[in-house]
Amino acid sequence: MSAERVTTVVVGAGHAGLAASRFLTGRSIDHVVLERGEVANSWRRERWDSLRLLTPNWLNRLPGLPYTGPDPDGYLTSGEVVSLVEHFAAVNRAPVRTGTELTSLSRTDDGYHLVTGAGEIHARSVVLASGACNVPVTPAFAAAVPSPVRQLTPFTYRNPGQVPAGGVLVVGASATGVQIAAELQRSGRQVILSTGEHVRLPRLHRDRDVLWWMDASGVWDQRYDEVDDLTRARRLPSPQLVGGPKRETLDLNALTELGVELVGRWAAVRQESALFSGGLRNVCALADLKMNRLLTGFNQWAGITSPAEEIAPTRVPARTRLKLDLSSGEIGTIIWATGFRPDYRWLGVPVLDEKGRLRHEGGVVADSPGLYALGLPLLRRRRSTFLNGIEDDARFVVDHLAGRLPGGSEPAGRQ
Amino acid sequence: MTTIDNGVNVQALLDAREVLKGAPEAAQFTWRANSKWTKGVHSTTTIEKFFGLGQEQTHKNETEFASDHPAVFAAEDNGITPIEYLLVGLAGCLTAGVASVAQNRGIQLRSVEATVEGNHDIRGILGADSDVRNGYNDIKVTFHIDADASKEEIEALVAQSQKRSAVFDALTNPTDVTVEVA
Ligand SMILES: Cc1cc2nc3c(=O)[nH]c(=O)nc-3n(C[C@H](O)[C@H](O)[C@H](O)COP(=O)(O)OP(=O)(O)OC[C@H]3O[C@@H](n4cnc5c(N)ncnc54)[C@H](O)[C@@H]3O)c2cc1C
Numbered sequence: 328m329s330a331e332r333v334t335t336v337v338v339g340a341g342h343a344g345l346a347a348s349r350f351l352t353g354r355s356i357d358h359v360v361l362e363r364g365e366v367a368n369s370w371r372r373e374r375w376d377s378l379r380l381l382t383p384n385w386l387n388r389l390p391g392l393p394y395t396g397p398d399p400d401g402y403l404t405s406g407e408v409v410s411l412v413e414h415f416a417a418v419n420r421a422p423v424r425t426g427t428e429l430t431s432l433s434r435t436d437d438g439y440h441l442v443t444g445a446g447e448i449h450a451r452s453v454v455l456a457s458g459a460c461n462v463p464v465t466p467a468f469a470a471a472v473p474s475p476v477r478q479l480t481p482f483t484y485r486n487p488g489q490v491p492a493g494g495v496l497v498v499g500a501s502a503t504g505v506q507i508a509a510e511l512q513r514s515g516r517q518v519i520l521s522t523g524e525h526v527r528l529p530r531l532h533r534d535r536d537v538l539w540w541m542d543a544s545g546v547w548d549q550r551y552d553e554v555d556d557l558t559r560a561r562r563l564p565s566p567q568l569v570g571g572p573k574r575e576t577l578d579l580n581a582l583t584e585l586g587v588e589l590v591g592r593w594a595a596v597r598q599e600s601a602l603f604s605g606g607l608r609n610v611c612a613l614a615d616l617k618m619n620r621l622l623t624g625f626n627q628w629a630g631i632t633s634p635a636e637e638i639a640p641t642r643v644p645a646r647t648r649l650k651l652d653l654s655s656g657e658i659g660t661i662i663w664a665t666g667f668r669p670d671y672r673w674l675g676v677p678v679l680d681e682k683g684r685l686r687h688e689g690g691v692v693a694d695s696p697g698l699y700a701l702g703l704p705l706l707r708r709r710r711s712t713f714l715n716g717i718e719d720d721a722r723f724v725v726d727h728l729a730g731r732l733p734g735g736s737e738p739a740g741r742q
Numbered sequence: 743m744t745t746i747d748n749g750v751n752v753q754a755l756l757d758a759r760e761v762l763k764g765a766p767e768a769a770q771f772t773w774r775a776n777s778k779w780t781k782g783v784h785s786t787t788t789i790e791k792f793f794g795l796g797q798e799q800t801h802k803n804e805t806e807f808a809s810d811h812p813a814v815f816a817a818e819d820n821g822i823t824p825i826e827y828l829l830v831g832l833a834g835c836l837t838a839g840v841a842s843v844a845q846n847r848g849i850q851l852r853s854v855e856a857t858v859e860g861n862h863d864i865r866g867i868l869g870a871d872s873d874v875r876n877g878y879n880d881i882k883v884t885f886h887i888d889a890d891a892s893k894e895e896i897e898a899l900v901a902q903s904q905k906r907s908a909v910f911d912a913l914t915n916p917t918d919v920t921v922e923v924a
Contacts, residue, residue: 524905594915605880605914609904616898646880 402570839903
């Protein structure tokens with residue numbers, strides 16, 4: 328069967344795939360970007376209604392697109408991110424094929440064979456930019472939750488109006504969990520938040536966005552090969568941050584103030600009851616210590632010795648519930664904010680580790696020449712986890728990719 | 743780095759971590775205890791063998807533990823109460839953790855003392871009030887640590903030790919327990 332031949336296929340038209348396309352175009356490498364849905368599909372279909380980025384506008388700089396609007400310290404809604412990513416695709420004239428799903432990727436002697444919903448393609452190299460958050464992760468014991476309790480994930484949750492009356496158990500206290508917990512509690516539900524290890528951050532530190540400090544102080548520049556425990560760092564939950572006009576802090580103390588009840592990590596279901604860990608105090612202590620170390624580091628970096636505003640330690644209730652009867656009707660809905668994972672069902676190249684994670688060296692899949700990845704957490708630097716990190720990552724990956732093509736690799740005229 | 747010594751071979755532990763990452767079978771341990779009733783509520787438990795790293799292992803010595811109940815329980819007090827053994831386990835585990843983490847972080851310890859208090863409403867085990875649980879209501883551990891480190895560093899040691907503690911996990915999270923008659 329005759330397959331279409333292109334030099335490079337990019338999988339996914341999120342900002343990551345589009346950034347790869349920009350640099351490929353810059354080097355005149357012929358390529359296509361396959362997208363199963365539309366450009367910025369995840370921002371159109373996989374986000375709840377009220378979501379705003381937790382990164383401020385000035386920090387969402389994409390290659391060639393610095394923020395020039397009137398509100399550098401604001402935070403985009405999902406709809407605005409769609410516009411941003413669409414604009415990015417348009418200015419780069421990215422050769423995107425929408426509605427084209429990749430269903431299988433395998434190796435050939437001289438590259439890769441791709442099967443899509445719209446035909447087969449042969450490519451010398453492939454950039455996987457299909458996203459790090461394709462599937463919400465839920466624990467196995469979710470299956471043991473009695474059926475009258477409705478279960479939602481961040482992909483199926485849209486807004487409080489959709490949640491039946493009654494209590495809500497939100498599981499997970501990273502950005503997703505704290506944001507949804509706050510919104511539901513404000514809507515009048517009683518929310519219980521099950522909290523394991525988490526990353527606590529104030530929205531502002533010394534009147535600047537805490538992410539300004541991450542960026543400016545060099546924390547976000549830390550490279551993957553400089554990080555002590557890379558596996559752990561790549562699994563780090565997202566920080567307890569929310570974007571909003573008031574630039575509020577949304578840590579556990581703020582949630583407690585709203586009336587959210589904190590319980591420990593959900594460990595098991597037994598006889599229709601949820602059993603929570605009694606270790607909440609320690610995960611809070613760990614998060615407080617870590618936050619304080621980080622902020623102290625910022626002060627040292629800035630050479631500031633005057634004391635910063637003290638942040639109160641996380642107030643852990645004297646007693647937290649260890650058990651919750653799920654059949655009592657107290658809880659009508661569970662929202663699993665327990666993280667996401669990529670979906671590699673179509674990947675026919677043996678480059679996943681025992682946990683199903685892609686093995687790569689800073690975006691280069693060393694075990695399979697010509698295969699690359701973008702858009703994974705801490706791909707090359709801490710900033711890789713965020714929109715902001717894509718410029719350097721995509722440039723590096725495309726440089727590497729170009730270097731392997733016959734005839735080498737001089738960048739075509741830069742704009 | 744200055745050489746500090748808390749007597750923990752951290753390198754061996756770090757090496758083991760690397761090896762076991764790729765060999766999950768070898769990481770499966772089974773700890774065993776054998777007990778024998780003496781009389782009344784007094785029993786003796788011995789511990790000697792365990793399984794790990796793919797084979798049978800033996801402690802240097804067999805150890806005997808007497809369990810009994812104090813006189814206020816109308817018993818002879820030939821040994822500590824079984825539930826007190828949980829405190830022994832927790833103190834031992836957290837203290838080992840503090841020493842290991844300190845070694846790994848280059849912190850010299852001079853003394854580490856812990857007081858562990860478990861609050862127990864015995865109406866549960868007596869069946870006097872069905873709303874009261876049998877086990878501890880809560881446990882409080884207080885560490886006194888003298889080390890070449892700041893207060894924050896010491897707090898971080900203790901927090902990290904809990905994070906990696908087998909007994910802390912066993913007490914704070916449910917465990918599936920099967921009891922059979924052979
Ligand atoms: C809830 C949430 C909030 C976030 N908030 C922020 C934030 O505030 N700031 C920030 O900087 N980052 C944030 N991120 C992280 C990151 O910026 C986003 O996940 C972003 O969408 C990643 O972009 P991407 O291009 O790597 O992947 P995606 O945007 O997921 O794009 C991947 C594309 O690949 C397509 N695709 C997947 N599989 C196939 C296939 N087999 N065939 C064809 N196409 C396929 C998808 O349809 C999708 O369009 C957030 C992430 C999540 C999940």
